[in-house]
Each structure stands twice: as structure tokens, then as C-alpha cells.
Amino acid sequence: MNGAIVVYVVYVALAIALISWLGVLLHRDGRIFLDDVFRSQTDLAAAVSRLLVTGFLVFTLGYALLLLRIDVGATPVAALRSSIQQFGLLLLSLGAMHSLNMMILLQVRRRAVNRRGAASPGASRSRRGRVASR
Amino acid sequence: MAPDGAAQREEAGMGNALVVSVLYILVAVSLTIWLAATLYRNGLELLRRRDDQQPLLAQATSRLLVIGFALFTLGYAFLLLQVRGEMTGVVALQFLIRRLGILLVSLGLLHLLNTLIFLRFRRSRAEEDAVERGGRRPPGRTTPSGDEPPSEQARLRRGDR
Numbered sequence: 001m002n003g004a005i006v007v008y009v010v011y012v013a014l015a016i017a018l019i020s021w022l023g024v025l026l027h028r029d030g031r032i033f034l035d036d037v038f039r040s041q042t043d044l045a046a047a048v049s050r051l052l053v054t055g056f057l058v059f060t061l062g063y064a065l066l067l068l069r070i071d072v073g074a075t076p077v078a079a080l081r082s083s084i085q086q087f088g089l090l091l092l093s094l095g096a097m098h099s100l101n102m103m104i105l106l107q108v109r110r111r112a113v114n115r116r117g118a119a120s121p122g123a124s125r126s127r128r129g130r131v132a133s134r
Numbered sequence: 135m136a137p138d139g140a141a142q143r144e145e146a147g148m149g150n151a152l153v154v155s156v157l158y159i160l161v162a163v164s165l166t167i168w169l170a171a172t173l174y175r176n177g178l179e180l181l182r183r184r185d186d187q188q189p190l191l192a193q194a195t196s197r198l199l200v201i202g203f204a205l206f207t208l209g210y211a212f213l214l215l216q217v218r219g220e221m222t223g224v225v226a227l228q229f230l231i232r233r234l235g236i237l238l239v240s241l242g243l244l245h246l247l248n249t250l251i252f253l254r255f256r257r258s259r260a261e262e263d264a265v266e267r268g269g270r271r272p273p274g275r276t277t278p279s280g281d282e283p284p285s286e287q288a289r290l291r292r293g294d295r
Contacts, residue, residue, distance in 0.1 A: 047179035062238025
């Protein structure tokens with residue numbers, strides 16, 4: 001039973017580490033996209049990014065907790081096997097969610113660029129040049 | 135710890151239920167406070183205008199939205215916790231984890247929804263601004279008419295055009 005508990009604790013620790021790492025990554029790199037969307041209004045981009053990352057963290061942690069199935073009667077090996085399976089499921093869904101996030105960010109940026117292009121083609125072009133040279 | 139009487143067992147179960155309730159409520163309340171504070175601080179940033187003549191309006195909007203969110207969240211959290219008596223330690227742990235998982239997932243979704251609402255508010259304010267200005271002022275030469283000095287973003291934005 002103790003072995004099983006240890007396995008579950010390790011699962012939770014790994015999940016938390018993974019999720020916070022993803023959150024940091026998303027915040028750091030998503031901000032660059034949002035910076036571009038909000039036309040270098042850095043405060044604004046940071047605020048939106050923080051809000052989005054908070055939602056992502058809370059949702060993902062909850063999902064990881066929901067995946068966790070505790071069976072105290074299990075032998076350590078069985079607990080290990082089920083934990084590894086749960087972790088695999090968690091990784092798969094985090095990967096899917098991450099790609100979805102990427103697609104949303106790209107979409108948002110493309111829409112902003114298009115809108116800017118429709119409003120003032122010159123400004124859009126100069127900005128795009130600046131981004132490329134950054 | 136091996137309770138033999140039914141009454142004793144029930145007492146132990148009650149103890150577990152109490153512990154679960156207290157832990158759950160602690161997590162729910164602190165999570166709500168944290169989310170509300172994050173939403174308020176960053177939402178304010180979104181609602182603020184460059185040359186804001188009504189700085190209190192953004193604050194009031196943000197606060198009202200956030201208070202609604204906090205009330206709803208707390209109510210939802212309390213409704214979600216339907217604690218049963220007579221839970222052994224393991225069952226209580228499973229129960230707690232499951233409830234926390236549901237709570238976190240729904241609060242995360244609600245938070246993202248709130249972010250969208252703030253962004254929507256921001257866009258409608260920006261449109262209002264555009265209508266008020268009516269295209270009379272050339273966009274490159276806006277002068278901040280509030281009592282605040284031009285902010286970093288305002289300067290960046292002007293340089294951008």
C-alpha cells in the first residue's frame with residue numbers, strides 16, 4: 001500500500017512540474033505573439049497573456065487531478081502501471097491542448113495582421129518587416 | 135485506530151467528512167481569491183484607455199465583473215461539495231481529489247470565458263472611442279488630454295504609426 005501511495009505522489013509531482021513548465025513556456029512565447037497583436041503595447045499583451053496562462057494552469061491541473069485514480073489495494077507494480085498509463089494520457093492531452101493553443105495564437109495573429117493590412121497597408125508592411133528583423 | 139462500534143465508525147467517518155470539507159473549502163476560497171485578484175489586476179490593464187478621462191470607469195467595470203465572478207464561483211464551489219458521512223480515509227481522499235479536479239476544470243474554463251468577456255468589453259470601448267473621435271483627429275497626433283503624462287505604451291504606439 002505504501003508503495004502505491006509513493007507512486008501516486010510521484011505522479012502528482014510530475015504532473016505539477018510538467019504543467020508549470022508548460023505554463024512558463026506558454027507565457028514567455030505567447031507574449032511575443034500577443035505583443036505583435038496588440039501592436040507593441042507590452043503591458044496589455046502581458047496582461048492578456050497572464051490571464052490566459054492562469055486559466056490554462058487551473059484547467060490543466062484540474063484535468064490531471066481528474067485523471068488520477070487511486071486504488072490503495074493495488075500492489076506497487078499495478079499502481080506504477082496505471083500511473084504510467086495515466087501519465088501517458090495526461091501527456092497526450094496536454095500535447096493536443098498545446099497544439100490547439102498554438103493554432104489559436106497563430107490564428108489570432110494572422111487575423112490581426114489581416115485587419116491591420118485592410119486598415120492601413122503601409123503600417124502592416126512596416127511592422128511585419130520589423131518583426132522579421134527582430 | 136480500529137473502531138469496532140458502529141457509532142465509533144460513524145464518528146470516524148464524520149471526522150473524515152469534516153476534514154475533507156475544511157480542506158476543500160480552504161482550497162476553493164483561496165483559489166477564488168487568487169483568480170479574482172488576477173482577473174481584477176489584469177482586467178484593469180485591458181479596460182484602461184490611453185488618455186483616460188474617466189479612470190474610475192475602468193476600475194468600476196473591472197471590480198463589478200470580478201465580484202460577480204467571485205460570488206458565482208464560491209456558490210458553485212459550495213454547491214459542488216456534497217459531502218457524505220461515513221467515508222473511510224481512502225474514500226475521503228478519492229472524494230476530495232475528484233471534487234477538486236471538477237472544481238479546477240470548471241474554474242479554469244470560467245476564467246478563460248471571463249478573459250474573453252474582458253477582451254469583448256475592451257473592443258467595444260475601443261469602438262466607442264473611434265465613434266467619438268469620428269476620425270477628426272489624425273491618429274498620429276493624439277495629445278493626451280487627461281492629467282496623466284503619456285505612458286510608455288502611448289509613446290510606443292505613436293512611434294509605431
